[in-house]
Amino acid sequence: MTTLQQVCRHIRSKNAGPFWVTIDFFFDGKDNFDRYHASDAIGPQAFAAAYGIDAAMVKHYPVPDLNVLKVSYPRATVQGGVVERDMHSGQQYVRLLGIELT
């Protein structure tokens, strides 16, 4: 069993403006990037399930030069609203760390 956490050297999440969140997965080496970055386990449906959003709005951007996968999605609630729990979205990546890759 391989988890996302095991094949990335760094993962971060952050607001990209008040309406979007962007998550950068820095894979540990080219082999891990090539093997896992297109995995369905981190495809649009996985983000839709993890964040309660529409899968059609999830955007995947592979950046092979950096062995990075960038994924951006619209916030389920606008930044700073009544139920805000993570103003800068800096903790949003954590729930993905244990995702099992195939």
Add this chain to the structure above:
Amino acid sequence: MDVKTGAAPSVTLLVPVGSLGAGVRADEVRYGLEQGADVIASDAGSTDSGAAYLALGMSKNNREAVKRDLQILMAAQAEKGIPLLIGSCGQAGGDAGVDWTRDIAVEVARELNLKPRIALLYSEQSKEVLKRKNAEGKIRALSVLGPMTDEMIDSCEHIVAAMGPEPYIAALEAGADIVLGGRTTDTAVLAAVPLMRGAPTGLAWHAGKIGECGGQCTVNPTAGAGVLIRIGADSFDVEPLSQNNHCAPDSVSAHMLYENSDPFLLYEPGGVLNVKQARYAQLDPRSVRVTGSEWQTMPYTMKLEGAAAGPFQTVMLVGIEQPDVLANLDEFHDKFLAALNARVASTIGAAAGDYHISLRFYGWNAVSGQRPPPGTPAPREVGVLFVATAATQEMATDIAKACNPWFFHFPLKMGTELPSYGFAFSPADIERGRVYEFVLNHVVETDDPMELVRTEWVDLSQDHQSAEGQTA
């Protein structure tokens, strides 16, 4: 002269810090000046910390920190006679933020006996102008929100339009030494002087993006505050201002990812930066050379940011160490929340209106709000944040006060002795003010980059009031 390209660097940009007030370092600025800086440029904010700063016209940084940074930068500006540009003054870049920064700059000038000509760029927008623009079909929604309506415009406390580089260039051409701008794209304030001096457009904008957070594009962002960028005919070179740090191709190229939803395209007023073909190479042990940045011109637009004030909140906080509660936190949460809502119904009733209560268990699942998987070990303690949201501050506080006895004593199992949880404060309820949200995600087309911008001047070049004069 560079041996590889034969091109001499033409514009040297000193970015002293990622955001004015975050801590400019005098030794770093000195190094940048010695390297022949042609301009000092930084932004002072962004939308990142929330809509409250725009709605309230309030800075995130404290006045003393901004003043200290301006002391170093304004002295450097005067010593070398190079422009100093600050964008998004006062965090949100509303008119109040520009005025706040202007007053600090004038105070610094008088204390240091400096005599700059200061241009002030205002980009806050009147609702009438925006409604007219919208009626003319000149306002377009970006992907998330729907079309602009008069109601959306009216809901905003303040609306700003993010400026491009043109107002800065116009101010410098009109004789400004210092330009203090309202809301501006982070990149534009850095790209302004390179563009004015004829640097290639793609390189100037790309350099602006790479430098926008100061030392964030270096290998060790905590080792220093700023960067120096030399923009030449077909490349730009970036190096940290700190001597204990360096840039690497990955640290520089990865910055294109930062706080940007698309890693290759960056939409700006009047065009889009495209870095799909950009290449990043180590130039020397400290510097990275960037080539291949492209700019595609598009119709001129400015992004609108509008902050609306919503309902009011009152909060309370208790700490719980009691083992029976900690072993059953999800069950406890649901019973607790139901009891508090029942308490509001029985004591306040319909008068509470469209209220909302949220209980957030810090130490368990407060940040995600999601249920931890079965078998998750009980924490050592939890902090329970109670958040009441209501139409008025008085009602939010009334709700908190109605809930106070249960919030203090609510047991896991009824029929047992009532526990007393650990309040952190007395009085227990804290009035937090309003909820603020960004409600616009639109761009406005302009006939001219200056159409929605107002420029004012504070000319201290003839000023006879010195620090001594003030105290006399």
